[in-house]
Amino acid sequence: MKKIIVSCLMLTALPAVADVVTSTIHSVEKVKNNYLVKFENGRVAFVSNQNKMFGVQNLHALKGARVEAKLGSDYSLQSIQSIESAPENVKSLPSFEIVEPPTYEPTVIPSLAEANKIFKRLNPNYKRASECSNRAHVWASEEFKKNNIKSMKVFALFTASYIDRVRFKWWYHVAPMFAVNEDGRIERRVMDYMFNHHPVTVKEWTDQFVFSKRPCLPTTRFSEYDVNPQTEDCYLMDGTMYDWTPTDLSNRELQGRYKTDFSQGEIRAAYSEAF
Amino acid sequence: MKKINKLIPAACLLALASCGGSGSSASGGGGTRPADDPREEMQAAEGTYKAILRPYNFTVAGWIPNGMTDIKITGHMIEVKSWLDDAANVVHMQNIHLGTECPTIANDSNGDGFVDFNESVQVSKQILLHLDADIESQSEISVYPKGNFTYFQTASLSSLIPLNLEGKVIIVTGAAANRGLPATVSQINNQTREFSIPIACGVIERMPEIANN
Numbered sequence: 186m187k188k189i190i191v192s193c194l195m196l197t198a199l200p201a202v203a204d205v206v207t208s209t210i211h212s213v214e215k216v217k218n219n220y221l222v223k224f225e226n227g228r229v230a231f232v233s234n235q236n237k238m239f240g241v242q243n244l245h246a247l248k249g250a251r252v253e254a255k256l257g258s259d260y261s262l263q264s265i266q267s268i269e270s271a272p273e274n275v276k277s278l279p280s281f282e283i284v285e286p287p288t289y290e291p292t293v294i295p296s297l298a299e300a301n302k303i304f305k306r307l308n309p310n311y312k313r314a315s316e317c318s319n320r321a322h323v324w325a326s327e328e329f330k331k332n333n334i335k336s337m338k339v340f341a342l343f344t345a346s347y348i349d350r351v352r353f354k355w356w357y358h359v360a361p362m363f364a365v366n367e368d369g370r371i372e373r374r375v376m377d378y379m380f381n382h383h384p385v386t387v388k389e390w391t392d393q394f395v396f397s398k399r400p401c402l403p404t405t406r407f408s409e410y411d412v413n414p415q416t417e418d419c420y421l422m423d424g425t426m427y428d429w430t431p432t433d434l435s436n437r438e439l440q441g442r443y444k445t446d447f448s449q450g451e452i453r454a455a456y457s458e459a460f
Numbered sequence: 461m462k463k464i465n466k467l468i469p470a471a472c473l474l475a476l477a478s479c480g481g482s483g484s485s486a487s488g489g490g491g492t493r494p495a496d497d498p499r500e501e502m503q504a505a506e507g508t509y510k511a512i513l514r515p516y517n518f519t520v521a522g523w524i525p526n527g528m529t530d531i532k533i534t535g536h537m538i539e540v541k542s543w544l545d546d547a548a549n550v551v552h553m554q555n556i557h558l559g560t561e562c563p564t565i566a567n568d569s570n571g572d573g574f575v576d577f578n579e580s581v582q583v584s585k586q587i588l589l590h591l592d593a594d595i596e597s598q599s600e601i602s603v604y605p606k607g608n609f610t611y612f613q614t615a616s617l618s619s620l621i622p623l624n625l626e627g628k629v630i631i632v633t634g635a636a637a638n639r640g641l642p643a644t645v646s647q648i649n650n651q652t653r654e655f656s657i658p659i660a661c662g663v664i665e666r667m668p669e670i671a672n673n
Contacts, residue, residue: 258547309510313543315564379526380514382562382663393518 204256206230207268211432213244216345218416220244222254222262223356223431226316228263229348230254233263233365239265260354287443289425291336291442294365300374300384302330303363307378311459315323317358318430319459322380325361325426326447326455338424338429339375341391341401349358351396357431358394362387362423387421407435483661490514492584507669510629511662513544516563517574518659520635522639525631525660527552529591529630537616544613544660548636549607551655554592559585560627562661570644577633578646584629584661589620596620625664632660 208224222230222244232239246261247267254265260355276441284449296300307324321338321377339362343353360377363384373403374384380393389403404410410420422434429451513527527544544552563580570579570670593603596615605611617623633648634655635641640655648656 234652307612309512314545382514393515393524396519 192390202230202316205262206254206256207249207252208243208254209249210247212248212411213241214345216242216349221345221347221348221356222265224252224254225432226319227357227359228256228353229260229356230256230259230265231349231352233264236262260352263317278353288438289424290335291337291364292415293371294334294363294374297367297374298363298364299382300376303332303334304376304378304384307376308460310377311379315459317355317360317379319455321361322429322451322455323460324376326452327362329447334363336376336426337364337373338426338428339373339387339390340422340424340428342407342410342431343394343396343409343419344410344415344417344419346365347395347397347418352395355394359424359425359430360390376456389418391421407431407438411435421454424432464502469540491630494597505666506533506535508667508669509625513542513630513632513660513662514562514634515660516565517551517635519642520574520639520654520659525632526598527632527660527662529662529664532666533617533625536616537614538620538623539614540595540611540618542563542591543609544605544632546634546659547608548634548639550634550636551604551606552609552628552632552659553602553604553655555587556589556591556625556634556664557584557586557629557631558588559583559629560663562629562631562663563658567614572642572644574641574645574657574659576644576646576653577644577648577658580631580658580661582633588628589623626666627643628664630662630664631658633658636660 190403199303206224206226206228207365208226210417211223211225212221213434218234220232220234220241224234232244244265245264250267251269252265257263308327312318317327325336338359339356343356347353348356356420360375362373362375364391365372365374367382370388371385372447375381375387375390376384377390381390388400392398395401395418397418399418403421405422407422410422413420422431424434425444428434428446429448433444508525509531513525513529515525519526525544525546527542529540529542530540544554548551561583563575563583567579568575569582569585579655590598590602591611592612593612593613596619598620623630634659637652637654639654641657643655645657647653
């Protein structure tokens with residue numbers, strides 16, 4: 186006979202500690218009663234309008250700076266300080282080319298059964314609390330390196346109003362996406378190995394993160410998300426397998442910079458953080 | 461060897477514990493019948509096994525829970541490491557079940573939008589091994605980890621029922637106490653619905669051997 190004790194395993198359970206986010210600040214955005222500090226790695230910190238400890242000007246001044254931020258269990262910003270610039274392996278990024286929008290044709294996977302095989306061979310040895318952009322980059326690059334399969338990336342970009350409403354932890358999420366031939370139709374299937382048991386549709390994927398189940402609005406311009414009127418919950422953008430973070434999407438639009446190859450520095454950084 | 465295919469109500473042992481009174485002793489909790497007999501299981505082969513714990517019923521959890529379980533069988537020993545990240549700072553019951561598939565929303569037989577424990581065990585089957593604070597004894601009392609947890613336990617296989625882990629599923633339960641689940645969600649014995657509801661599941665896969673590892 187077995188009794189279940191509703192208790193905690195004190196010896197091995199970790200206490201609920203504040204997160205430490207080490208990343209570059211992507212932007213600072215005002216929404217209702219909070220400022221949202223968006224980090225390049227996708228995390229979000231909340232700063233109340235009433236909070237006198239962090240001057241908004243100071244936070245804006247940190248945009249683009251690499252910082253170490255301590256977050257409370259409710260993702261509120263507790264402290265922040267600038268640290269040294271990006272690690273060496275991320276500094277020299279040679280893979281940008283200023284060119285016309287290049288043609289990018291993902292490999293068409295011949296069947297859903299074949300897509301399932303790809304899913305099952307994705308690298309399962311990711312670290313706890315790894316970043317989605319790094320996991321996705323390693324999965325995409327390994328599939329290209331080992332099997333010459335060109336995948337896409339799909340970025341879900343959550344609006345400030347949605348983040349604020351549900352106290353969401355991330356401002357974006359990304360996963361590899363594959364073009365799959367399903368009975369003659371080319372379908373897009375997301376392979377988010379951490380959260381799904383098999384390839385899923387884009388809507389199935391976003392439904393996990395958009396609790397309202399509203400469809401994310403597809404866009405090809407990052408600025409549409411960045412300056413959105415806060416009427417959507419989320420936007421969707423496609424990237425190539427070379428795109429790493431939303432900065433790459435922004436660079437496409439604002440600077441005409443398209444990635445045409447994997448940056449080995451980024452690959453190393455992705456492995457280092459996530460695997 | 462203890463029978464582990466029955467759950468009886470919780471006792472209140474620690475100050476942090478929630479207490480449950482007497483309830484049914486149906487297998488797998490809540491009146492489901494065992495689909496298979498764990499005593500028929502084959503002995504597990506030596507090697508390493510991994511289950512990626514992926515969310516289901518994810519809207520009930522404080523955050524989208526996810527985790528991983530690594531199991532190593534060497535000689536007569538079993539070593540289990542697992543972690544789970546979830547914002548809800550509640551007790552998470554984690555067990556290996558006899559079934560070989562994780563439940564999906566298609567298993568929500570009463571259509572309330574949740575795949576509760578009773579609905580889950582239709583697919584995941586009865587509990588084979590409690591991943592609690594003392595795997596070896598599989599004693600009458602289970603103490604499970606809480607919140608974002610890291611778990612590590614070892615046991616002698618000779619003290620356990622025969623195990624054939626490959627393909628089996630691990631189910632983790634436990635949502636925030638204030639989640640307010642509807643009465644249609646089943647309870648494990650007299651535990652709360654929030655305690656009882658599954659939040660993550662993974663299928664145990666055997667990992668390829670790596671030389672010199």
